[in-house]
Amino acid sequence: MSWKNELKNNITTVEELEKSFAMTEEQKKNLEQVINTWPMSISRYYLSLIQKYDSSDPIFRMCIPDEVETDSTSGMLDTSGEKESTREEGLQHKYERTALVLSTQSCAMYCRHCFRKRLVGLSDAEIAANDRKLFQYIGEHPEITNVLISGGDAFLNSNERIENYLRVFTKMPNVKLVRFGTRTPVTFPQRINEDPELQSLIKEYSPKVGVHIVTQFNHPMEITEESVKAVRSLTQNGAVVSNQTVLLRNVNDKPETIEELMRGLTSVGAVPYYVFQCRPVTGVKQQFQVPIRESYRIIEEAKKHLDGLSKRFRYIMSHKTGKIEIFHVAENGDAILKYHQARDPQDIGRVFTHHFNEEDCWLD
Numbered sequence: 220m221s222w223k224n225e226l227k228n229n230i231t232t233v234e235e236l237e238k239s240f241a242m243t244e245e246q247k248k249n250l251e252q253v254i255n256t257w258p259m260s261i262s263r264y265y266l267s268l269i270q271k272y273d274s275s276d277p278i279f280r281m282c283i284p285d286e287v288e289t290d291s292t293s294g295m296l297d298t299s300g301e302k303e304s305t306r307e308e309g310l311q312h313k314y315e316r317t318a319l320v321l322s323t324q325s326c327a328m329y330c331r332h333c334f335r336k337r338l339v340g341l342s343d344a345e346i347a348a349n350d351r352k353l354f355q356y357i358g359e360h361p362e363i364t365n366v367l368i369s370g371g372d373a374f375l376n377s378n379e380r381i382e383n384y385l386r387v388f389t390k391m392p393n394v395k396l397v398r399f400g401t402r403t404p405v406t407f408p409q410r411i412n413e414d415p416e417l418q419s420l421i422k423e424y425s426p427k428v429g430v431h432i433v434t435q436f437n438h439p440m441e442i443t444e445e446s447v448k449a450v451r452s453l454t455q456n457g458a459v460v461s462n463q464t465v466l467l468r469n470v471n472d473k474p475e476t477i478e479e480l481m482r483g484l485t486s487v488g489a490v491p492y493y494v495f496q497c498r499p500v501t502g503v504k505q506q507f508q509v510p511i512r513e514s515y516r517i518i519e520e521a522k523k524h525l526d527g528l529s530k531r532f533r534y535i536m537s538h539k540t541g542k543i544e545i546f547h548v549a550e551n552g553d554a555i556l557k558y559h560q561a562r563d564p565q566d567i568g569r570v571f572t573h574h575f576n577e578e579d580c581w582l583d
């Protein structure tokens with residue numbers, strides 16, 4: 220079966236989900252209500268990773284909707300100022316050197332903690348409909364040295380479209396590397412493991428332009444035989460695989476979980492790149508955010524037990540003003556922060572201080 224047909228088997232309704240575990244009438248009603256606003260789509264593979272069918276299971280929490288998601292009283296839908304960075308339909312240019320392409324609103328699974336919840340499975344409004352326009356923009360901006368193909372999930376595009384991106388960017392002298400943002404190694408590894416054509420594409424273009432795959436493992440339970448096979452297939456074909464973890468309440472908010480995750484990823488060749496502070500997204504923040512002081516303690520405790528390679532990641536807040544590294548948070552909440560990337564290039568590298576209260580989850 221092709222991966223496209225396999226995806227058609229995803230669980231998208233309460234009736235289908237009920238076949239996997241028993242629910243009360245009230246639970247079903249609540250679930251129905253949530254997915255009317257924020258759709259559900261779970262690959263059969265990812266569902267099979269659940270060990271306990273309740274919210275104490277990290278996999279369950281990341282894929283099964285929760286009624287808290289319908290609370291629309293707090294948070295924002297565009298927490299990183301993506302709208303103000305948009306230059307062409309589906310093309311953002313926030314950081315001088317990087318162009319970001321919203322190539323699709325589809326994903327192999329709709330993560331409940333998604334920061335692009337406003338788009339995923341819902342709307343094409345911000346998606347690139349015309350790749351030629353964005354090629355022209357990137358070609359006319361020699362300061363852009365790298366392109367991040369994102370979405371949704373970049374590997375939900377057809378191989379033809381992926382190849383077209385690689386072919387065009389390979390010919391642009393300013394573009395030195397192409398990144399694909401995809402969670403398919405984690406949520407739907409069949410997309411890679413069962414598609415020799417995609418593997419050949421990676422192999423063909425890796426020597427011509429830096430091909431980087433940025434994925435998102437959040438819990439050691441996601442490191443399986445299949446996901447490791449997907450990561451290894453990508454690296455063996457010449458791509459560099461990096462991982463961005465999101466720190467999530469009751470998913471990975473324990474030092475030992477982060478420790479096991481980072482060590483596991485390093486051992487299979489997925490480079491720990493960032494740990495992200497969960498963004499204050501409507502329908503996400505109440506369920507998943509961990510206060511910054513607590514997150515910092517978790518990460519530092521994990522780092523104490525990690526080797527140098529496994530703690531190469533930075534703890535980052537992807538703020539509308541830039542990517543802010545949370546460098547140090549003292550016991551009393553006084554923090555040292557640093558602009559790792561910035562909307563205003565003059566801010567790059569700028570170090571500043573801020574006091575976080577115990578419950579603060581974001582820099583307002």
Ligand code: SF4
Nearest residue numbers: 326329330333371402
């Ligand atoms: S794969 Fe990424 S874009 Fe898609 S739902 Fe998950 S977090 Fe959002």
